Amino acid sequence: MQTTQFTASTRVTYPAGGTRGRSEVAAVVPVGDRYGVVVAETPFHPLDHTWPDQPADTGTIAGRPVGDCVTGAVEHGTDTVHLGGDIPVRRGTPGWHWLVVHVTDAPLEGEVELEVDPGVRRSLSAGHTACHLSALALNAALSGRWRKEAPADALGNPDFDQAAITASRIVPGGSRDVYRLGKSLRRKGFTADGLAEELPEIAARAGELLKEWVAADAPVWIDSPGPELTARRTWHCGLPGGEASIPCGGTHLARTSELGAVAVALELSADGSELTMRTTTG
Template identity: 75%
Template structure:
């Protein structure tokens, strides 16, 4: 299969509908994968699979999954998801959005329609996830004995230093942080954290209320329209403008969240901190 360049994507700007030309097809297990020149669909990222794929329809057929594909220059085979041997954006590869259906999609120009309600709920969960991470950094700032890189608001960046997994949900998220020896060597004090969780949660939720009430602008900055573009999430919070690398979808203002509540829990052995974020 000859693919001329990476897929053009419209989801960073909030696009949920598009007409585009089919440029290729590839088997995805026992299902059918369709590649178009331009798409509004957000695929699951094989490198950091935090936000689930968009669902919807293509040419009237149900899109049951949407995954990242890649094809090396000069090679015909399209690799899918975990079979891709390089990180997204690696040179010498075209990066593709693959729309998965039960039946084959006809050739020619097709209409792509994203499930807008599901997209909105995932966007809310992703925006809330970033805000909760910033609030968590601020609430844990006093537990650092050494200097580490700061987040956009000047707090020690616990989130980026300790995170092991993040999962965006419809209207929320779950983030897991490792509290191991490596983090302690970097200067984090984990002793007494269990007893401090109620106060830490109160601080986080107070900040979230303040930021939502501020009706802060949220936007995605992208250097280009290709799937490979390294996009950045921005939020103009009262404490300053924050920028976080992010390939997901988002709301446009913090007030759209309505309300956000965070809970924290420690794993049974105390080695992990889990943050649950719920919108509304």
Template identity: 80%
Template sequence: MKIEASTLVTYPAGDVGGRSAVVGVVPVGDRHGVIVAETPFHPLDHTWPDQPADTGTIGGAPVLDCVTAAVRDGEEAVHLGQDIPVRRGAEGWHWLVVHITGTPLEGEVDLVVDARHRRDLSAGHTACHLAALALNAALAGRWRKEIPADGLGSPDFDQTAITSSKITPCGSRDVYRLGKSLRRKGFTADGLAEELPEIARRAEDRLKEWIAADAPVRIDSPGPGLTARRTWHCDLPEGSVGIPCGGTHLSRTSELGTATVTLELSADGSELTMLTAVSPA
């Protein structure tokens, strides 16, 4: 069966349910990869796998995993995840969401996302962006050279130094490299270990202020395709800020509830890890 169109996705709008036609089923080991025309499921993105896949059911069958895939126009071979041989969004390819199940499906099927799990991941992702902005502000005084600023005007430490980000239910773990290249760009790491508790406190206080502000959050998307370049927006008291993002989010900062920010420095001082945790209201 040839796939003749990219998967349309409704999760950017917050959808957790839908009904769609099965357009293909591909083998995935001893399981089955079900592809539908339109889905509310957020898959694990092979290019920046920060947010885990949604869980739930498709056609009543448990979704064991949910991944991105691509197929060249006019061909039948479906490439999953890391086996995709072209860049995300490459022309001449259809971009797909593949729902991994224990049984093949056909016809029209109902898709039901685990709404509680989605909410917890959305909370973790929204908090991740806000904590990154708060960390940028808390570290602003450690730059000796001018670097690109974030949407609120602080030197963008997060985008300059980040090496990995992992969204967890109601939290996130972000790792930053503090190597020679960052120092050449003007970042001062001297005395960072001693000041880390105070920096974490400032970042956490800023995050709590933004939660209390009940700021609206939205996702702007140019279209329903899987590879559409979406942007997270939040109208904070300091101004409106946007960050490119393909994940899911809450609709207001107040939904995050309480928050904590913890900073950890590696033994050799080469990495800084930020752990963010929230308790959605």
């Protein structure tokens, strides 16, 4: 099995929408009873172990199915690749190279073709774009529930999403976000009293904003300071009320109109400690 002394992080093309590429195999590492193929440059979006909101791309490498695609890290000057949750350092730690590891059923070498499944990519991109828009719409719909000044989102509304989110999962064509309504959020000034009764109205207000934003055919783009996997990328959307931006390492559609429609459903836990938002598109 091929090993190497790594000298660079994997370059990625998915932030610009890339789904195909050709690159040289840099290494093959064991992943259980399968093989993790590392190339110099890839269009594949791997699962991020630190914030695993968007699932990995599917597709093929050298014509073989990519059964999984994970983040790897290796300390400079060594050849031991740590995968996913076994990575012992923070993402972007100096002196470490960050890799996209394509898990397949055979070792590969030389130059290989990489192809991402475009249908899966598009459905996940739709879910991720809708997730960000729904978070902004929820912030606006809840803006009257803050009794203290709070950090604002890019549109000037109190950023409930960032203050309260505990989990986010992108699914094909949608997302599921969970918010903690605990003492910490209340101390920051958020009022949760009477929230259950107001949920239908809040969802309706968010839905109206989303309808407006989809109809606006607003442009969506990713700002990336470099091609490395760990480059700190930012999602942007030119909404009618101003340009929105959110730090993001995922994939997205190019315009809001491509979503067709976006709907949100809100659910409060029985004890009132958690709010769940489910977003759907199409």
